[in-house]
Amino acid sequence: MTSAPAAPAASDWLAAHRERLDGALAAIHSRGYYSAFPESPSPRVYGETAAADGQAAFEAHRGTTYDLSTPGAGNTVSSERSPFGIPLDVQYPHVTEDGLDELLAAAGAGLTGWRQAGVDGRVGVGLEILDRLHKRVFELAYAVQHTSGQAFVMAFQAGGAHALDRALEAIAYAHEEMSRYPATAEWTKPAKGDPIRLEKNFTVVGRGVALVIGCNTFPTWNSWPGLFASLVTGNAVVVKPHPLAVLPLAITVSVCREVLAEAGYDPNLVTLACEHPGDGLAKPLATRPEIKLIDFTGGNEFGEWLEQNAKQATVFTEKAGVNAVVIDSTDSFKALTGNLAFTLSLYSGQMCTTTQNLFIPADGIETDEGHKSFDEVAAGLAKAIDRLLGDDARAVELLGGIVNEGVINRLELAPEYGDVVLASRAIEHPAFPDAVVRTPLLVALDGKDEDTFSRECFGPVSFLIRTSGTAESIELFGKTVAEGGAMTAGVYSTDEAVLADMREAALDVGVALSENLTGQVFVNQSAAFSDFHGTGANPAANATYTDGAYVAGRFRVIQSRRHVG
Amino acid sequence: MTSAPAAPAASDWLAAHRERLDGALAAIHSRGYYSAFPESPSPRVYGETAAADGQAAFEAHRGTTYDLSTPGAGNTVSSERSPFGIPLDVQYPHVTEDGLDELLAAAGAGLTGWRQAGVDGRVGVGLEILDRLHKRVFELAYAVQHTSGQAFVMAFQAGGAHALDRALEAIAYAHEEMSRYPATAEWTKPAKGDPIRLEKNFTVVGRGVALVIGCNTFPTWNSWPGLFASLVTGNAVVVKPHPLAVLPLAITVSVCREVLAEAGYDPNLVTLACEHPGDGLAKPLATRPEIKLIDFTGGNEFGEWLEQNAKQATVFTEKAGVNAVVIDSTDSFKALTGNLAFTLSLYSGQMCTTTQNLFIPADGIETDEGHKSFDEVAAGLAKAIDRLLGDDARAVELLGGIVNEGVINRLELAPEYGDVVLASRAIEHPAFPDAVVRTPLLVALDGKDEDTFSRECFGPVSFLIRTSGTAESIELFGKTVAEGGAMTAGVYSTDEAVLADMREAALDVGVALSENLTGQVFVNQSAAFSDFHGTGANPAANATYTDGAYVAGRFRVIQSRRHVG
Numbered sequence A, B: 001m002t003s004a005p006a007a008p009a010a011s012d013w014l015a016a017h018r019e020r021l022d023g024a025l026a027a028i029h030s031r032g033y034y035s036a037f038p039e040s041p042s043p044r045v046y047g048e049t050a051a052a053d054g055q056a057a058f059e060a061h062r063g064t065t066y067d068l069s070t071p072g073a074g075n076t077v078s079s080e081r082s083p084f085g086i087p088l089d090v091q092y093p094h095v096t097e098d099g100l101d102e103l104l105a106a107a108g109a110g111l112t113g114w115r116q117a118g119v120d121g122r123v124g125v126g127l128e129i130l131d132r133l134h135k136r137v138f139e140l141a142y143a144v145q146h147t148s149g150q151a152f153v154m155a156f157q158a159g160g161a162h163a164l165d166r167a168l169e170a171i172a173y174a175h176e177e178m179s180r181y182p183a184t185a186e187w188t189k190p191a192k193g194d195p196i197r198l199e200k201n202f203t204v205v206g207r208g209v210a211l212v213i214g215c216n217t218f219p220t221w222n223s224w225p226g227l228f229a230s231l232v233t234g235n236a237v238v239v240k241p242h243p244l245a246v247l248p249l250a251i252t253v254s255v256c257r258e259v260l261a262e263a264g265y266d267p268n269l270v271t272l273a274c275e276h277p278g279d280g281l282a283k284p285l286a287t288r289p290e291i292k293l294i295d296f297t298g299g300n301e302f303g304e305w306l307e308q309n310a311k312q313a314t315v316f317t318e319k320a321g322v323n324a325v326v327i328d329s330t331d332s333f334k335a336l337t338g339n340l341a342f343t344l345s346l347y348s349g350q351m352c353t354t355t356q357n358l359f360i361p362a363d364g365i366e367t368d369e370g371h372k373s374f375d376e377v378a379a380g381l382a383k384a385i386d387r388l389l390g391d392d393a394r395a396v397e398l399l400g401g402i403v404n405e406g407v408i409n410r411l412e413l414a415p416e417y418g419d420v421v422l423a424s425r426a427i428e429h430p431a432f433p434d435a436v437v438r439t440p441l442l443v444a445l446d447g448k449d450e451d452t453f454s455r456e457c458f459g460p461v462s463f464l465i466r467t468s469g470t471a472e473s474i475e476l477f478g479k480t481v482a483e484g485g486a487m488t489a490g491v492y493s494t495d496e497a498v499l500a501d502m503r504e505a506a507l508d509v510g511v512a513l514s515e516n517l518t519g520q521v522f523v524n525q526s527a528a529f530s531d532f533h534g535t536g537a538n539p540a541a542n543a544t545y546t547d548g549a550y551v552a553g554r555f556r557v558i559q560s561r562r563h564v565g
Helices: A006-016 A018-030 A050-061 A097-109 A111-116 A118-135 A137-148 A152-178 A224-232 A247-262 A282-286 A300-309 A333-349 A374-388 A392-399 A405-417 A470-484 A496-509 A548-552 B006-016 B018-030 B050-061 B097-109 B111-116 B118-135 B137-148 B152-178 B224-232 B247-262 B282-286 B300-309 B333-349 B374-388 B392-399 B405-417 B470-484 B496-509 B548-552
Strands: A184-189 A196-206 A209-213 A236-240 A270-272 A291-297 A314-318 A324-327 A357-361 A365-367 A370-372 A419-422 A441-446 A461-467 A489-492 A513-515 A555-563 B184-189 B196-206 B209-213 B236-240 B270-272 B291-297 B314-318 B324-327 B357-361 B365-367 B370-372 B419-422 B441-446 B461-467 B489-492 B513-515 B555-563
Touching: A006 A018, A006 A118, A018 A118, A018 A152, A050 A137, A097 A209, A097 A236, A097 A270, A097 A282, A111 A196, A111 B496, A118 A137, A118 A152, A118 A224, A118 A247, A137 A152, A137 A247, A152 A224, A152 A548, A196 B496, A209 A224, A209 A282, A224 A236, A224 A247, A224 A291, A224 A548, A236 A247, A236 A282, A247 A270, A282 A291, A282 A300, A291 A300, A300 A314, A324 A470, A333 A374, A333 A392, A333 A461, A357 A374, A357 A470, A370 A374, A374 A419, A374 A441, A374 A461, A405 A441, A405 A461, A461 A470, A470 A496, A489 A496, A496 A513, A496 B111, A496 B196, A496 B555, A548 B548, A555 B496, B006 B018, B006 B118, B018 B118, B018 B152, B050 B137, B097 B209, B097 B236, B097 B270, B097 B282, B111 B196, B118 B137, B118 B152, B118 B224, B118 B247, B137 B152, B137 B247, B152 B224, B152 B548, B209 B224, B209 B282, B224 B236, B224 B247, B224 B291, B224 B548, B236 B247, B236 B282, B247 B270, B282 B291, B282 B300, B291 B300, B300 B314, B324 B470, B333 B374, B333 B392, B333 B461, B357 B374, B357 B470, B370 B374, B374 B419, B374 B441, B374 B461, B405 B441, B405 B461, B461 B470, B470 B496, B489 B496, B496 B513
Parallel strands: A209 A236, A209 A291, A236 A270, A291 A314, A324 A357, A324 A489, A357 A461, A441 A461, A489 A513, A513 B555, A555 B513, B209 B236, B209 B291, B236 B270, B291 B314, B324 B357, B324 B489, B357 B461, B441 B461, B489 B513
Antiparallel strands: A184 A196, A196 A555, A365 A370, A419 A441, B184 B196, B196 B555, B365 B370, B419 B441
């Protein structure tokens, strides 16, 4: 048996995945439709045994110690529980503050070799990792399902195929960004007599060690863009998963380490740092001098803490906000309510993009079914949700499970905020008797109840807010988003002037706007390569997935120069 | 007289300056030689009367109140004094903390209109401003000379032509960065039945109000990249000049306002905020919530304060460091000493890029003139400086004046640090009897004197440091730069292995390296479009002039989307 040298393997990987990368590079410029990883879990796409094989691979993890070593880790830790009620009991390496010296020394040890891999070498490794993650997409989907509570198809799409697309998008941006600078240049300046000639070299150098802090609801989709953006730009990456959503990232890290080692690079360039819930590992980790980049998804409080305190690092945060839809008028009331019903129901509203506030004139709106009073609009939406979720077996495949107790607690308090338009109900999951499943709650408020609707109430709770008219709706939308941030915004109107006003208001407060969505596109969904996720222009996030600003600061260009003859 | 509508004027400007922009765009990709603004102040280039006209324009400012209004300003303030000893006595609008509400409200008032100008409209305005500044380049050069202390030709080049090139480079990067995103896109997703089609709009939106904090030594060169990068990406810019170097930026701001107003935009998009020395205006200004971007050039202490405290803003700092050259061997001792003599003498070493530390083996080096002991190397360098500065009338045109008293104070203390190899001497300026002119001081130290050479000693002071050999030289270079930062580094060696080691060491600590410079290129000079100034990868600066990372975070892209038929 002969072993191939490291560099050729990695450069072959770039060639092997070149078409996929080129497709992604074209897409980030056109921002048209592109997907490299099929979103349908159908056997016709993935093969007859793929789903069963993936499920078996997932099941095989349960009750075991995950085969992964983390420098500086002590014993193991097990902290996950499936929102569908089944035990997971997977043990992972446990990192405490005492182990950080060893962990970070090991993480940084491979940086010089990784720098020497060059842009194409690192991007090849990144693309190969994605390819191998794709081969395990069903296993990942089950892991996402049983940590986030997403129903299986959503876990497959958002946690698998779409997450791979977002990761590829980040790699494409990073590749393009690093490729803006030539590796060598000749500089010839006219002068009296002979011109002055210099030869110059430009080397992409990572910032150091990056930290990715995962979240409970989207352990892959929200972590992969930062992970791959940091890795291919020459950084080492420490992944700190949410204690309740480790498995998807353990699989991720193990694939990263496998590919790195195969290519001859230090596998400790990617490590998994697990903690007990409540250990508070993220703070000491995030403020270590070695950590130069941080990607965080999660609550506002800790996101803002990182922005304020991890001053040695460039911090990318995706926090939360008060997503809003302004309802002014419509030419299809049924499609409007159907579309919003889906948005509010999907994953029980536990998306950072789910609409919380629906601003509706107290006098009602004009529709294709004639004038509808505020109460009729509210009832129409409630009816659409009831219709969508009427069949329990179907409903659970849309709702999934409630991710953690915090959501239940908020849901239980929310009816007191105003008039309940639609009560939340518990559903028994036919396949998982211990699953915690809830339908959306709709509460009617007045415009003056700003204290309530200007704060995020994460989970299946939405507010229908009576306003004095669309002008006030837009004003309240602008005010709440400017102060509380938003990941998404929507408007329904048949009036071009209202749409124009809403577009300007959305530009003013820096939030992406969906107009009159009445079909199979939803305000809470963004498509990789085309839609930006978050904007970095309002308090809900200080960055977007994915653009130039998301990747440009993850590396520096270091030059050398000398005379040539 | 008819007045043309605003938008066409701005878009005409882009067309008028298109060739210049295209040249810059090509250059930032090739990083070959490019210059849009001739660096020679010769009458053959600029016309017979240009110098005299510019001087007259400069002289006309002296003793007057500058015709510029700043919202929120109270009385006027005059704080400059020429390092060449002539009175300036120009009065500028005085902004105090009490005026910041009014200033920042006015600065922000034009943001929506500026956003609506679009990428090409804003870039056209930026290019037109540069063109008009170029028409006043002699006036600017005299203003830079008599605030910074640079000799006239240097002030013309570094403060005029090269500063314009750097500004153009920043505009080119910003234009390219904003142009990565289409203004509109069509997204067509295959689906059962008809494909799903969305039309999307993408709008570049600035971050808000930007702050540019100027420095004493390079009021234009160091301020313009940030100013133009922020302006053309859709931000308003408040310029706070160093109290001793206001005039070049007052001219700059007045040209910006003139062009903005002519194009129909709010001139308050660019404002000048002057203070009395010691007012401490920068702190309250930099921490205002309206300020979203800060560009700072100056000392480490305040630069770090900004990085730590202006948390609401993205902060770009260029501070200072301990620039170093490692001398291992040479095939032209005369050219080596001549090249370094120029570097140490230019502007009396008052550049953030001037070499402070020269690491030389205690046993000496091999040269084309045979072995040279440490003392012979030191004497050779001293002799080259003496030769270069032997004629006072010529010397002052290289040295310029000492910018402020802090430099004199450091220079007077420095002989005590070690053995004086070459004493600094005062030179009488033939044209300006009150000018303060000093030649470089060379002090020999040992490797163990790290406390002395690891700190910056800004001004005409350089240390020749005895090491146990080149290995220790490279080690000390790496250590001091990793801890104290550096804007520049150099190496002289005939040994490819030493050059390779030094390149790796420079990559490790993130500093640009100049190898064996023996001609008309100097370690302290960087060429726009080709050389990066600073790296952002060591403590001397957290950003570079100019790359993608320098511009990408200055704006966000906000989208809207809707179904199409």
